[in-house]
Amino acid sequence: MTPTLYRIALMGLGNVGSAVLAILHREQDSLLKRYGVRFCVVGVAEWGGCAIDENGLDLELLLATLQAKRPIASLPGIGRPDMQGIELLELLSPDIVLEATPVNLHDGQPGLGIVTTALQQGIHVVLANKGPLALVYGQLAALSDLRLGWGSVYNEKASADIAQKIYPKLRFSACVAGALPTINLGCRDLAGCNILRLEAVFNGTTQYILRAMETGQSYETALLDAQRRGIAETDPSLDVDGLDAAAKLVITANAVLGQASQLSDVNVQGIRTLSQDSVQQPLKDGNRMVLVCLAERIGESYQLSVQPTVLPLDHPLARLTPDEMGVVFYTQDVERLSSASSEPGAAPAAAAMLRDMLDIIRSDKHI
Template identity: 30%
Template sequence: MEAISIGLLGLGTVGTGVVKIIEDHQDKLMHQIGCPIKINKVLVKDLTKERAVKIAPEMLTTNAKDVIDNPEIDVIIEVMGGVDETRNYLLQALKNKKHVVTANKDLMALYGSELLSVAIENSCDLFYEASVAGGIPILRSLVDGLSSDHITKMMGIVNGTTNFILTKMTKQGSAYEEVLKEAQRLGYAETDPTSDVEGLDAARKMVILATLGFSMKIDLDDVRVQGITNISEEDLQYAKQLGYTMKLIGMAQIEDDKVEVSVQPTLLGETHPLAAVNNEYNAVYVYGEAVGETMFYGPGAGSLPTATSIVSDLVVVLKNLVLGVNGKSIISPQFEKRMKEPNEIRSKYFLRLHVIDEVGVFANITSIFTNHGVSFEKILQLPVKEKGLSELVVVTHSTSLKDYEEILVELEDLSSVHHIKSSYRVEGNGHS
């Protein structure tokens, strides 16, 4: 076979990394595939911009048709981002029988099932390893490495920005706003950090993971999402004192064929494998019925790590191309989606309250929990912070989300509860 011809949509940070890896590792790639890889056309916004890689000017175009309708091109690599326009480009590319590799989590979380169907119809490959946890080959591990197992739980630190912020807040004892600024200065957070810090970015990745891991079409609306913007230094101190580490955890669980998916700040027991994942690193913890606990750790973003996943996907496409078996590896969801109801979602919770410091308050509060059948694993009653108030921190035993939410409403209504300061999910055990 002569050279295989690649079209690139986008030449930003990740696109540049793709060009660099294809150039630098050409020998290794050729050894695996049996023929050279050639980049043919690249869609860019600005033809005159300075680029970090050398690329012949005639290879650049501002017209997407030069890439997606180009008869010479075998495979499209999409690293332009965005949803609506990009979706149209990729649908067209697939209809033109071009295989697609994408790093676009937003697109895959929203339109993944549509794009995969069109890929199957056109006997095309469509791979998207880089869309979740950058350089970590987690999707391939779910689909191939653990293909024989029944996966029952996935927990991911799948957003590097928030993990960086929480790590720094924990280690430095600094406030959220201050660490956010540091993260922005270092390039770990965007100028508008909303999508990261409110948990939306992580939610999109959990949609992709849950869909693959449970073989069930999960939608973005199915994910309960809570961000990290309200986490205080006090919360982190209590977490530490109780033997927990605070992480933004994407959680996907299946029990009795029913699923729950959430992204929430979570107090993890300090011995949990995810508790040691710090700074901008990502990791996905996978529990399989037969294999037990596994974890996949690595860089969640960055030009070259993300490009590694993209080009590794490309290698699979090209091996398939050489063997003539493209479009055969996409497996449609095996099951109809069934989501857990709030009365079926169970967890332990950390709750921090400011209460009026008067006789009978504690009894009133505990009776609310007792009425819902919820008991405490830990209780800390602490020195008065403000005049007339005292701070109450509890960790509950496992309770249903329905009961817990009702408890929160009833506590809000209680005149002796001054303020519910914070509430987080708890996973695993802290100090005894």
């Protein structure tokens, strides 16, 4: 099989971005063998600059540089201290851009500018950063293969391959709880189902903190632990105040439930003000305090909320371990479908980005 080469640009080299580089490096032979694809990372960007090489960056060198906490823009020959992510895209025009910069729920930047530029240039996009989609899902979908919704991707593909090709692909499964297959389950595996309700634990940091508080650990120590593990947001108030979970619910509402939604549609309460007692008492009563994302069909639309909720211990979301996130779909015919993923660090989110890259390639190659 002749390998297909995909030129990759990666924005953001923190917990997720560096895990993506590590996986691409570790799996390069296996990806070639199993999928006939070679990913060539031609450009990377972090706060403070970029590194570029048309022939492919040396991933081992990048990983060692990040490990040593040195700026990649200072690397001789390939470092570009004054270059921003958008300039990198314009210069290199990669096949796929991977976006893993910090979440910004105010104006979406820098991710929104990067993703918009990429899609306008016909570059496929894979996001881990949920900010742009939480703010302007419809606007970005309109520039991509998702312009008519997920269902139409498959319908159209059969009848209008040519039309399809002019729209770059937009994938974002890592945005909704890392490796948890929320988007795939909702869009592909429950295709055609009448979804009545969705319940989820979409934030790993608060799940970790609540379970730690149950055992007597303080909120502050548990948050520091979550930060050390690389699962908290760059600004952890997004986690503890419920906004990260709300952003994921908004993306799910748009992509899976087909409801144009925004953050202001979600009734959000975080965990910051929960006392140790309010977390421990439910357990004594045979229940558990969980930060639940809920989409509930009322009439023709879904009501969205993120709320600390006491659940009975036999509920799938109450059974999650401190490292797990989970989602439960209730539909008219598939009574209940649930999934959980263990995410003790950033590697599962990186794996989700890889699965999206392969999804893009499969549909490009029609395999």
